Amino acid sequence: MADAFDEFLESSLAPAERLPDRRFVTAVQARIIFEDQLVRERRRLLAGLAKQLAALAAVAAAVWVIGSAAPVAQVRAEFPAAGTLLLLLAFGFIVAMFSRSSRPALAPVVAS
Numbered sequence: 623m624a625d626a627f628d629e630f631l632e633s634s635l636a637p638a639e640r641l642p643d644r645r646f647v648t649a650v651q652a653r654i655i656f657e658d659q660l661v662r663e664r665r666r667l668l669a670g671l672a673k674q675l676a677a678l679a680a681v682a683a684a685v686w687v688i689g690s691a692a693p694v695a696q697v698r699a700e701f702p703a704a705g706t707l708l709l710l711l712a713f714g715f716i717v718a719m720f721s722r723s724s725r726p727a728l729a730p731v732v733a734s
Contacts, residue, residue, distance in 0.1 A: 674720050681716055685709070 688694055689705075698705035 678716065678720070685712065 689698065
């Protein structure tokens with residue numbers, strides 16, 4: 623008796639037979655591709671940030687070493703405003719160079 627009731631429940635509660643929803647499958651696949659692109663872009667951005675921070679640290683160390691040299695320190699002591707101006711100009715130049723990006727943004731994934 624339990625077998626007949628189980629079969630009745632299974633046939634009554636089972637979803638109707640139909641074709642798969644291709645639009646939904648395409649949308650999910652497009653979302654997966656987009657998420658993979660975001661992960662790759664995030665990794666690329668973090669690697670670029672690490673490189674830029676290392677370059678900025680190297681430039682700062684070079685400026686410090688050059689600035690502590692005796693002839694430069696003497697000129698800086700005589701004209702403190704000129705030294706500050708040159709330091710600000712160098713910093714602005716470095717920021718401008720690092721802020722340029724040659725890579726395009728992510729291309730949107732279009733589900734058809």
